[in-house]
Amino acid sequence: MDELRSHIISAIVMHRPGVLQRVAGLFTRRGFNIDSITVGPSEQEGLARMTIISTGDDKVLEQIIKQLNKIIEVIKVRDLNADGTVTRELCLIKTHATSERARSEIIQYANIFRGRIVDVGPENLTLEITGTPDKIDALIDLLKGFGIKEVARTGPTAISRGSKTI
Amino acid sequence: MKGSQAIIKSLTDEGVDVVFGYPGGVLLPLYDVIYDSDLKHILVRHEQCAAHAADGYARASGKVGVCIGTSGPGATNLVTGIATAYMDSAPIVALAGQVGTSMIGNDAFQEVDTIGITMPISKHSYQAMEPSEIPQMIRSSFYIARTGRPGPVVVDLPKDVQEGELDYPENITIDLPGYKPTKKGHPLQVKKASDLILNSKKPVILAGGGVIHSDSSEELKHISELIGAPVTTTLMGKSCFPEDHPLSLGMLGMHGRKVSNMIVDECDCLIAVGCRFSDRTTGDVTKFAPNAKIIHIDVDPAEIGKNVAVDLPIVGDAKIILSHLIRVISQSKSHKTHDWVDYVSSFRAKCMPRLSFEEMPLKPQQVIKEISEAVTDETIVTTDVGQNQMWMAHYFTSMNPRRFLSSGGLGTMGFGFPAAMGAKVAMPENDVVAVCGDGGFLMVCQDLATVKEYDIPVVVCVMDNRYLGMVFQWQKLFYEERISHTKLKAMPDFVKLAEAFGVNAYRVERPGDMKETLQDALKSGEPSLIDVMIDPNEILPMVPPGCGLTEIVGEYKVERENPDEIPYRPSAKETGGD
Numbered sequence: 104m105d106e107l108r109s110h111i112i113s114a115i116v117m118h119r120p121g122v123l124q125r126v127a128g129l130f131t132r133r134g135f136n137i138d139s140i141t142v143g144p145s146e147q148e149g150l151a152r153m154t155i156i157s158t159g160d161d162k163v164l165e166q167i168i169k170q171l172n173k174i175i176e177v178i179k180v181r182d183l184n185a186d187g188t189v190t191r192e193l194c195l196i197k198t199h200a201t202s203e204r205a206r207s208e209i210i211q212y213a214n215i216f217r218g219r220i221v222d223v224g225p226e227n228l229t230l231e232i233t234g235t236p237d238k239i240d241a242l243i244d245l246l247k248g249f250g251i252k253e254v255a256r257t258g259p260t261a262i263s264r265g266s267k268t269i
Numbered sequence: 270m271k272g273s274q275a276i277i278k279s280l281t282d283e284g285v286d287v288v289f290g291y292p293g294g295v296l297l298p299l300y301d302v303i304y305d306s307d308l309k310h311i312l313v314r315h316e317q318c319a320a321h322a323a324d325g326y327a328r329a330s331g332k333v334g335v336c337i338g339t340s341g342p343g344a345t346n347l348v349t350g351i352a353t354a355y356m357d358s359a360p361i362v363a364l365a366g367q368v369g370t371s372m373i374g375n376d377a378f379q380e381v382d383t384i385g386i387t388m389p390i391s392k393h394s395y396q397a398m399e400p401s402e403i404p405q406m407i408r409s410s411f412y413i414a415r416t417g418r419p420g421p422v423v424v425d426l427p428k429d430v431q432e433g434e435l436d437y438p439e440n441i442t443i444d445l446p447g448y449k450p451t452k453k454g455h456p457l458q459v460k461k462a463s464d465l466i467l468n469s470k471k472p473v474i475l476a477g478g479g480v481i482h483s484d485s486s487e488e489l490k491h492i493s494e495l496i497g498a499p500v501t502t503t504l505m506g507k508s509c510f511p512e513d514h515p516l517s518l519g520m521l522g523m524h525g526r527k528v529s530n531m532i533v534d535e536c537d538c539l540i541a542v543g544c545r546f547s548d549r550t551t552g553d554v555t556k557f558a559p560n561a562k563i564i565h566i567d568v569d570p571a572e573i574g575k576n577v578a579v580d581l582p583i584v585g586d587a588k589i590i591l592s593h594l595i596r597v598i599s600q601s602k603s604h605k606t607h608d609w610v611d612y613v614s615s616f617r618a619k620c621m622p623r624l625s626f627e628e629m630p631l632k633p634q635q636v637i638k639e640i641s642e643a644v645t646d647e648t649i650v651t652t653d654v655g656q657n658q659m660w661m662a663h664y665f666t667s668m669n670p671r672r673f674l675s676s677g678g679l680g681t682m683g684f685g686f687p688a689a690m691g692a693k694v695a696m697p698e699n700d701v702v703a704v705c706g707d708g709g710f711l712m713v714c715q716d717l718a719t720v721k722e723y724d725i726p727v728v729v730c731v732m733d734n735r736y737l738g739m740v741f742q743w744q745k746l747f748y749e750e751r752i753s754h755t756k757l758k759a760m761p762d763f764v765k766l767a768e769a770f771g772v773n774a775y776r777v778e779r780p781g782d783m784k785e786t787l788q789d790a791l792k793s794g795e796p797s798l799i800d801v802m803i804d805p806n807e808i809l810p811m812v813p814p815g816c817g818l819t820e821i822v823g824e825y826k827v828e829r830e831n832p833d834e835i836p837y838r839p840s841a842k843e844t845g846g847d
Binding site for chain 2: 116117121124125128129132162165166169170172173174175176177178
């Protein structure tokens with residue numbers, strides 16, 4: 104049995120209604136695991152880039168890529184190598200922050216993680232942080248002590264390093 | 270012109286001469302155009318039959334079949350037929366009506382999410398939101414349906430889009446940047462395959478439906494003779510290789526011929542062409558072709574390595590790749606496998622299935638033997654699903670491609686009769702015979718009205734045993750004979766049923782009567798039904814699920830216990846070495 108690994112799959116797709124449904128439906132139907140999926144416009148008009156994080160062995164990964172390629176509206180698919188890839192995720196965290204001390208600590212943490220305070224209320228702070236999923240996990244862990252009210256994460260998006268494109 | 274006119278013009282431009290359909294509220298604009306059109310429309314009596322008929326039309330002729338259903342229930346009734354075509358890679362275009370664009374999403378009358386429902390069972394689907402999209406959508410649908418690995422395409426047509434105006438473009442370009450099927454095989458892979466083949470001593474070819482889709486029966490025959498490789502087929506491949514050929518083994522798999530299952534187990538090189546290694550073909554994959562290097566030729570890269578690990582994949586069109594292989598192999602030193610071929614022939618002679626049974630009630634083998642005698646090589650036979658299908662696959666000798674049509678992947682009961690109807694419409698010069706079970710035929714019997722109305726002279730042979738035979742067989746073999754709901758206690762008199770539709774009907778009960786009755790029915794030139802009363806207790810030997818192909822259960826009755834011996838003469842070269 105091959106080893107289960109997390110894969111970053113990048114796909115260029117036609118920017119049309121229903122494409123996300125086709126891709127997501129494929130994962131359900133074929134029993135592929137899907138950890139996260141992000142979509143947004145790409146560098147070319149009419150095309151969108153999807154970043155899919157999926158866990159599976161090499162055989163599953165091969166099938167995912169081949170099956171994705173069969174979708175008429177999917178133009179290119181590639182498994183991005185984790186080493187040669189820049190991966191980023193955006194996260195918004197709303198925490199309890201009633202005391203002065205709590206507020207200043209949270210602001211310090213935000214600075215250390217190169218995050219920003221993007222909203223302030225009488226009893227709460229909202230932080231914005233960008234980074235690898237690991238880094239975001241670490242900040243969320245730290246903030247748990249103050250009481251997290253809400254977390255909104257985009258899921259990772261990724262691009263290969265250097266001049267290589269998919 | 271109007272959207273509805275553009276639909277018909279697009280179909281006509283694609284060379285469509287007939288459509289199978291059923292009208293409805295949202296299709297009124299389209300049917301109003303069909304009223305004046307030269308396009309032949311066949312009004313089926315259930316949308317499922319429209320889809321199966323389009324499928325039968327496509328499989329028999331190689332052209333794209335077209336079916337039409339209205340929104341909501343019309344579209345959902347098409348679903349089984351679309352899924353059937355998808356599993357067997359049959360090129361059809363299914364046009365579905367849809368409620369007006371302003372109503373979509375409001376749970377309007379007869380609204381259903383056709384695109385969402387058909388997404389996992391179609392090669393592609395389109396929903397027209399503007400009349401101007403229609404010409405390119407329909408052009409692309411046909412292109413996608415028939416190219417690469419063929420399959421069904423769904424086009425969803427809201428009512429207001431049919432009614433709206435558009436300028437029909439003079440030139441329609443297909444713009445599908447994400448769809449470029451590979452045709453030519455990689456030359457290096459072809460070279461490697463030829464080396465593997467030339468170094469093998471016991472090669473076998475496994476031919477699937479892809480051989481038929483790519484029209485490469487000639488190439489298949491050529492290469493099998495060139496390299497001395499016996500040919501076994503999947504259910505979908507049946508008919509792609511003449512089954513009276515000395516190198517033909519018959520079907521492989523759960524209900525395959527004994528010789529096929531044993532020889533694939535023994536071979537040292539398996540050349541799989543246009544097949545997808547379905548579980549019904551391979552049995553337990555860990556025990557499949559254990560001694561063989563596997564070469565897999567398929568147009569769909571996703572089929573490579575999906576079910577069975579292969580040693581050498583070649584992606585592309587089977588016709589092009591087989592021709593290429595033949596060229597490469599012909600240039601090499603000659604390759605002799607006489608000993609292997611002799612061995613296989615002698616093995617085959619020892620386990621030719623017994624077909625003649627004089628007893629009553631009629632044995633299915635005897636019925637199929639008589640059907641084989643009554644038809645010609647050009648007769649198109651369709652089967653339903655279940656025992657009738659496996660008996661036909663096992664015992665019927667098929668000679669020419671596109672002359673044996675069966676629902677392999679989805680296993681759709683009710684396929685045989687409407688598919689025969691579609692096949693006859695596509696190929697009016699060929700006789701068409703549907704071999705069905707009583708259970709499956711009853712699911713679609715309302716379409717006897719269609720064959721009567723349009724005078725489509727198909728002959729339906731109902732293998733009547735008053736059981737859902739295949740499940741009954743499994744209950745007997747694997748569920749301690751607990752016969753749960755497989756006995757059909759109340760069934761119609763099929764002769765009277767056919768007569769109620771104005772269709773000629775016959776009943777056959779005795780050995781020897783089937784051949785003549787079928788010939789009479791075919792000669793009559795009218796739609797007919799033959800009710801064949803058969804023994805419900807006849808079991809087809811099979812490989813139980815989860816077992817290897819050699820682990821056949823049930824008595825395999827053979828034609829001759831001691832056929833003329835053809836000795837296996839292993840050469841010094843073959844016995845020595847490894």
